[in-house]
Amino acid sequence: MYIRTEKPEDVEAVRNVNIAAFGRENEANLVDRMRGIGATFSFVAVQSDRVVGHIFFSPVVVEGKCSRNLSIQGLAPVAVLPNYQRQGIGTLLIREGLKECGRSAFQAVVVLGHPDFYSRFGFIPASRKNLGCEYDVPDEAFMVFELESGALEDCSGTVKYRSEFSLCE
Ligand SMILES: CC(C)(COP(=O)(O)OP(=O)(O)OC[C@H]1O[C@@H](n2cnc3c(N)ncnc32)[C@H](O)[C@@H]1OP(=O)(O)O)[C@@H](O)C(=O)NCCC(=O)NCCS
Numbered sequence: 001m002y003i004r005t006e007k008p009e010d011v012e013a014v015r016n017v018n019i020a021a022f023g024r025e026n027e028a029n030l031v032d033r034m035r036g037i038g039a040t041f042s043f044v045a046v047q048s049d050r051v052v053g054h055i056f057f058s059p060v061v062v063e064g065k066c067s068r069n070l071s072i073q074g075l076a077p078v079a080v081l082p083n084y085q086r087q088g089i090g091t092l093l094i095r096e097g098l099k100e101c102g103r104s105a106f107q108a109v110v111v112l113g114h115p116d117f118y119s120r121f122g123f124i125p126a127s128r129k130n131l132g133c134e135y136d137v138p139d140e141a142f143m144v145f146e147l148e149s150g151a152l153e154d155c156s157g158t159v160k161y162r163s164e165f166s167l168c169e
Contacts, residue, residue: 001046001047001089002046003043003046003092003093003096004044005044006054011032013044014028014031014042014044014051014054015028015032016028017051017052017079017080017081018077020079021082027076027077027079029167030164034058034162037162038059039059039073040056041073041100041101041104042056043093043096045092052081052084053078053084054078055075055077055079055097056075056078057075057101058073058161058164059073060074060159060162061159061160062131062155062157063157063158065155065156065157066155067153070155071105072110072159073101073110074111075094075111076165078090091120094121098121098145102147102148106147107151107152108146108148108152110126110131110142111145112142113141113143114141118143118145123145124145125143125144126159127139127142130155130156131152131157134158134160134161
């Protein structure tokens with residue numbers, strides 16, 4: 001099993017992974033809407049020539065006060081085919097994705113998800129860095145990971161995802 005950048009021929013398989021993992025089309029449609037937008041990353045997990053997992057990152061902005069211009073990615077969605085879950089594929093997708101965000105000079109990554117899962121990778125509640133979510137979600141579910149230590153020090157405000165997300169629910 002390995003992780004690589006999504007290729008044009010993966011589009012249908014990526015759609016299938018998201019629909020199978022989430023049990024609905026919302027996330028697959030979101031990825032289709034966002035594909036090709038600048039500074040987005042899309043990676044797939046491949047096992048025996050089959051796309052079994054997918055992760056997507058897109059830029060977010062902080063509406064508030066920041067002493068410098070920050071480049072922050074939003075991790076969403078991440079999905080693994082049901083029959084392939086709990087084998088470490090999601091973990092590898094997230095780790096490789098975070099590495100790529102760091103290599104591409106992003107300073108932080110936010111995610112909306114289960115705290116027990118994402119804390120493994122170093123994500124902490126974004127509220128501890130004075131960042132809030134634009135959506136009405138439990139405090140601990142909106143998390144941030146600093147790729148550059150201290151990057152969020154003088155920053156506070158509400159994190160806004162791209163407008164394509166508003167069509168997701
Ligand atoms: C979340 C997901 C991508 C994880 O992929 P995966 O390949 O199964 O993950 P890994 O095998 O690397 O890690 C599995 C661990 O994650 C935990 N985990 C997975 N999904 C979780 C969830 N929704 N809440 C809490 N923990 C979760 C499992 O408990 C497991 O822990 P364990 O190893 O101690 O048993 C996959 O379960 C999935 O596609 N889920 C449906 C879509 C989804 O909810 N995506 C995330 C939205 S934030």
